[in-house]
Amino acid sequence: MNAVIVAVAVMLILSLLRINVVLSLVLGAFAGGLTSGMGIEATVQSFTKGLGAGATIALSYGLLGGFAIAISKTGIPELMIAGILKILNKNGTNRKGLVKVLIFLLIFMMSIFSQNLIPIHIAFIPLLIPPILKVLNMLEVDRRIIATLIAVGLIGTYSFVPAGFGAIFQDIVSTQVTKAGMEASSRDVPVAMAIPVLGMLIGLCVAFFVYRKPRQYQNNDVETESLNVNVSKFVIVSTTLALIVSLCAQIYTDSMIVGAFAGIMIMYFTGALNWKEADEILSEGMKMMAFIGFVMIAANGFASVINATGDIDGLINGSINILQGNTSLAIFIMLVIGLIVTMGIGSSFATVPIIATLFVPLAQGLGMSPLAIICLIGTAGALGDAGSPASDSTLGPTAGLNVDGQHNHIWDTCVPTFIFINIPLIIFGWIACVFFL
Structure with missing residues (x-):
């Protein structure tokens, strides 16, 4: 049996059974390595x-x-929450619908801007989501829609918008397609990905309908009066300066580490961050994100084993050989393979180089046009980023939504995003590839 399928299946099944994701990744990696005949020692290495x-x-x-x-x-x-609550209770009128729309728009726009205008990726989530949870609880908003909303904002943006992380992803797609033997330009990627991204937006609309019913969470009694929050102008200016410096440092050095470090130092030296409380505050933040860190480390080990098995080639070639020139079915199979690989690795950026080497020659042999091939590689790479237990597009929303322990990573983030993002992405990605044939 193919080692890649075994590894991903073990990892996903264990995760769905609520086994810790890190343990699931480790066990899945060993299952794949042993299935391929690598042996324990080679798998460990x-x-x-x-x-x-x-x-x-x-x-x-x-x-x-x-x-x-x-x-x-x-x-x-808290100032932001106070403003939201003020709108909610203006003139004693219940304005829950308006507040929901404002919160959804705020979260969606931040998800989009985090990929380009303010390229901090998922770092905005622990800053924005935990303070809003109290208001979401009061409004009885199902957190699964928030997880889906963030994931669409992240994945849809870098797939379609040629700036920030989108420029990186689209450059990877065009570069890898070119290396595989077909000349490609990054300018063609947004055109090729327009229909698949439309599918994600439609999936998001369906998710809003499915999760429209109120969902109650514990401790959802939030004061409905405006909060008395006093924040000095100096702190606001210092924090704004820290954000600007962090952004500039990250853009200049292309390093999130340098960006975060620069922002923290500015808050230290301006006094926006109290020296006596700094150690406890920073440790609290690092603990909150530690889960993501461990999963990312384990996911890279998992990906290393999958690549070492050599069974990705066999998975693709074996699937295509039985199709006997059926291009439409071949496209669907390749998209599913992209989903399987990305679900295991947890990174669309890392998946593209793996699949492009194998998919491009096969697609050329099937007579697919350059635009169809770019759409195939881009969609196959993006597939699985949502829904994968090891993806930062799912780990990030969970980190923000589960600060009170009421949001399960697998069933409240991974499963909803898989259903409402991956499934529409496969359908519309297939339609786009056939259309561009």
């Missing part, structure tokens, strides 16, 4: 070798978590 690749990401998210908590302690998020 391959897994250990891959762990180092996740260290940078883990440290980045740890520092960003500390930076986010430091900002939250300034009282600025």
